[in-house]
Amino acid sequence: MIAIVTDSTSDLTVEQQQQYSIQSVPLYVLFGGQMYRDGLDLTTAELFKGLKEGKKTPSTSQPSPAEFAAAYQKALETADEVLSIHISGLLSGTVGSARLAAQDFGGKVTVMDSHTTAMALGMQAIRASVRAQEGRSMAQIVSELERVQQQAGLRFTVESLDFLRMNGRIGGAAALLGGLLNIKPILAVSGGRVEAVGRVRGAKKAQAEIVQFAQDYVKKHGRSRITYICTDGGESTLEEIRQSLAGGDFEDFGLFHFGAVIATHAGPGTYGVGLEPVSV
Numbered sequence: 086m087i088a089i090v091t092d093s094t095s096d097l098t099v100e101q102q103q104q105y106s107i108q109s110v111p112l113y114v115l116f117g118g119q120m121y122r123d124g125l126d127l128t129t130a131e132l133f134k135g136l137k138e139g140k141k142t143p144s145t146s147q148p149s150p151a152e153f154a155a156a157y158q159k160a161l162e163t164a165d166e167v168l169s170i171h172i173s174g175l176l177s178g179t180v181g182s183a184r185l186a187a188q189d190f191g192g193k194v195t196v197m198d199s200h201t202t203a204m205a206l207g208m209q210a211i212r213a214s215v216r217a218q219e220g221r222s223m224a225q226i227v228s229e230l231e232r233v234q235q236q237a238g239l240r241f242t243v244e245s246l247d248f249l250r251m252n253g254r255i256g257g258a259a260a261l262l263g264g265l266l267n268i269k270p271i272l273a274v275s276g277g278r279v280e281a282v283g284r285v286r287g288a289k290k291a292q293a294e295i296v297q298f299a300q301d302y303v304k305k306h307g308r309s310r311i312t313y314i315c316t317d318g319g320e321s322t323l324e325e326i327r328q329s330l331a332g333g334d335f336e337d338f339g340l341f342h343f344g345a346v347i348a349t350h351a352g353p354g355t356y357g358v359g360l361e362p363v364s365v
Contacts, residue, residue: 087217088164093123095207105214116143153186173277205359241357319356
């Protein structure tokens with residue numbers, strides 16, 4: 086039996102973690118002089134409320150190898166092997182901590198870099214869990230996830246690029262372009278990095294760009310699983326995008342919220358879609 090471990094940037098709900106028997110190891114948010122566990126101690130709404138009240142910009146940190154070791158030890162009480170899949174190593178040191186911990190388990194733990202984050206990572210973790218429950222081998226699951234990673238897409242927009250720039254997740258030149266009057270940046274996670282792939286004037290055009298991306302994606306890849314993701318307040322916009330895509334060849338995975346770690350880097354007013362082919 087193979088157990089699945091991921092991290093809190095996957096933004097999996099507690100219900101999903103229980104349904105698919107996935108362990109999620111939390112990252113941390115340092116905010117207002119206190120350290121919070123992502124997904125457990127601090128909500129995105131509380132984070133943005135604190136920012137409005139004038140608290141300093143938060144920062145984030147990855148779990149320690151010891152925390153991953155504890156998760157692996159727990160998983161191996163009922164499983165023979167562990168597949169541990171995490172946020173892109175170019176966005177966080179999390180996968181590095183996981184790999185350090187895995188060294189002490191005699192080859193029983195396989196660590197994968199998802200090359201993405203948020204529910205795009207969450208969908209990979211759930212796919213891995215489903216395949217494990219079907220009895221697939223570690224090699225088969227890893228091979229399928231590698232194919233998914235080559236084809237998966239995450240496209241989103243933010244209210245301001247300042248948060249990504251301040252936290253070192255995007256270059257200053259791209260942030261400058263995004264700061265122009267009423268310009269909305271269109272962003273992607275490509276090759277494990279956040280990249281600016283376009284810019285449009287106005288929120289409606291940004292929304293249309295994301296719809297077009299999803300439509301083009303399904304034309305290229307066939308039936309695709311889609312997840313809608315946002316910070317607090319983006320739900321109505323995502324529902325409009327959802328309606329625009331109704332009738333398309335999509336398997337609707339649901340609407341979810343970014344956790345505090347992703348929100349720290351993306352900022353308020355962030356929304357987008359994650360896609361992966363149903364069959365690879």
